[in-house]
Amino acid sequence: MHNVVLISGDGIGPEITKSVRTIIDSVNVDINWIEARAGEGVYNETGNPLPDETLEAIKKHRIALKGPLTTPVGAGFRSINVALRQKFDLYSNIRPAKSVPNVNSNFKNVDMVLFRENTQGLYIGKEHWVDKEEKHAESIAVVTEDASKKIITAAFEYAKNNNRKKVTLVHKANILKLTTGLFLKVGKEVSKNYPEIEFQDLIVDNMAMQMVINPQQFDVIVTTNLFGDILSDLASGLIGGLGVTGAANIGDDAAMFEAVHGSAPDIAGKGLANPIAMLFSALMMLDYLGEKKASERIRSAVYAVLLDHKELCTKDIGGNGTTESFTNAVCNILKD
Ligand code: NAI
Ligand code: MG
Secondary structure: OOEEEEEEOOHHHHHHHHHHHHHHOOOOOOOEEEEEEEOOOHHHHHHHOHHHHHHHHHHHOOOOEEOOOOOOOOOOOOOOHHHHHHHHOOOOEEEEOOOOOOOOOOOOOEEEEEEOOOOOEEEEEEEEEEOOOOEEEEEEEEEEEHHHHHHHHHHHHHHHOOOOOOEEEEEEEOOOHHHHHHHHHHHHHOOOOOOOOEEEEHHHHHHHHHHHOOOHHHEEEEOHHHHHHHHHHHHHHHHOOHHOOEEEEEEOOOOOEEEOOOOOOOOOOOOOOOOHHHHHHHHHHHOOOHHHHHHHHHHHHHHHHHHHHHHEEEEHHHHEHHHHHHHHHHHHHHHH
8 A cells, every 4th residue: 555645735736636536546556645735725724834744744655646836926935845845855856748649739749858956946946135125136046066966867867767868958057157057067977877878968048949949859858947947837838738747756765746737726616627737747656656557557548538538628638528527537438
């Protein structure tokens, strides 16, 4: 039996979490879900967006599946997603973008996996006012050799173990010579240990253009935190949007699985949320737990619904259904 901490989250979180849990519970894999809370909902009730019980549960069980959490813009509490990644040193944020059958997008045959450094960079949100009038702000980016080595090695190891041919490191070392320069330097060193894998480095602005001109040229991508945040949404857009891209946050002794997208307040509570992204994150979790058979079965069932019952899928990917109709359709196939 696998103990998994389940955080349903804010906005569309509860709807998609319910769907994912129903689908996973309908296959033969023994998961003990331990429900815990985090985010805006629990903050509004208790004044604490990340209760100690939740931290304790993740510390104990080491595996979490998490719905999206709302982070206030501009002011208010800091991102709980970022806090969790830092707290458990979940340094690899792995975000695959693989074309999905029968989902409209501008590109076909996209199959890239983005490794985003998850604990440092500009994303740490270390900011301060320079003046009392609050008209001059500064932000600090942190890059260390150790953390760079860990994420870049993780990307190369993934490439090696999954028969991938190329690793592209993305940086801005022409301008941010110390921080992303260090990341690039470490990348060049690590790449020497993997002579069978092609190593390429690209400056982030060029990378953004290359990704929309010819996305099929990319295989494994590794980059710093903020660039990875932006490029992974771009990568989602190449394969049909945020509704279909799963992700994993993995460290040496804990892992948390969550979709790339956020809490989508614009569609929350309406049955419009696409659960596929969170479901694909959960399939990455099943793989991580060694339940590859179960994850393959569920993925095939999702593909079958996309191909044969598109009308039951959610509107964001061209269907005419709801979170629930999609969930039922997948469960029906899994029943047979
Ligand atoms: P978002 O990802 O929530 O939404 C962007 C757009 O994509 C919206 O139009 C939304 O309706 C659509 N969308 C997203 N997921 C969808 C799904 N599963 N099915 C159908 N449509 C979907 O990004 P936004 O609006 O910038 O952020 C909303 C909140 O989420 C913010 O508070 C933000 O901080 C938080 N957030 C949390 C993340 C996390 O928990 N890991 C990640 C990204 C944002
Ligand atoms: Mg993001």
